[in-house]
Amino acid sequence: MIAPLTVAVAVAALLLTAWCAYAAVRDQAVKDWHYIGMAVVLLLTLVQLGVAAVQLARGERPDGDSTAVFVSYLVAVVLCLPVVAIVSLSERTRWGSATVAAGALVLAVLQIRLGDIWAGGVSGG
Template sequence: MLTPLTVTVGVAALLLAAWCGYAALRDQPVKDWHYIGVAVVLLLTLVQAGIAVAQLAGDERPAGGGTALFVSYLVAVPLCLPVVAVVALGERSRWGSVTVAAGAVVVAALELRLADLWAGGTGG
């Protein structure tokens, strides 16, 4: 897996979380600009998933042999942000911003786990 892309996705997710967290502190709902940020992070996660699938289709595998667990995390990462974006659409208050910020933090945490699984960590 490409470490620079993993770091980029994690940092972008944390920046999105900070941006939406700041909006929540200012008692603002999620705005169109925030959804563009969600789309950018989502696009990065889809690129990462595509590269990881291409590597798995070749002969590269996670070092610890946990391919099924790695793939489950790989599927969960791109699904996280669309779910919180839909919830935020329904919650047009500061709590919508909190929801997107929390989802972005989850994406960053999942990125750490993906990198750990690829390197052979068991997380036990």
């Protein structure tokens, strides 16, 4: 995995978390600007997925026997924001913003876990 890309996705997700949490505290629903922010973070996750797919196709593997776990986390990373975006569309209150903030925070944590798995960290079992 490319560490700077993983850090960039995590930082972008944390910024989105703070932005949407601020909107929730101010009793605001998710606005178009928030969706643009989600799209930017999603684009970064898609780039990360592509880089990881190329690395796996070249024969590079996470340390240990955790390729399936790594791929599962990659899929979860890519699906995280679209799922919360759909939920926020149906919840046009401050709770929609809170849902996006929570989903973006989960995405940042998943980035830490992806780096850990690639480096041969504990596979969760």
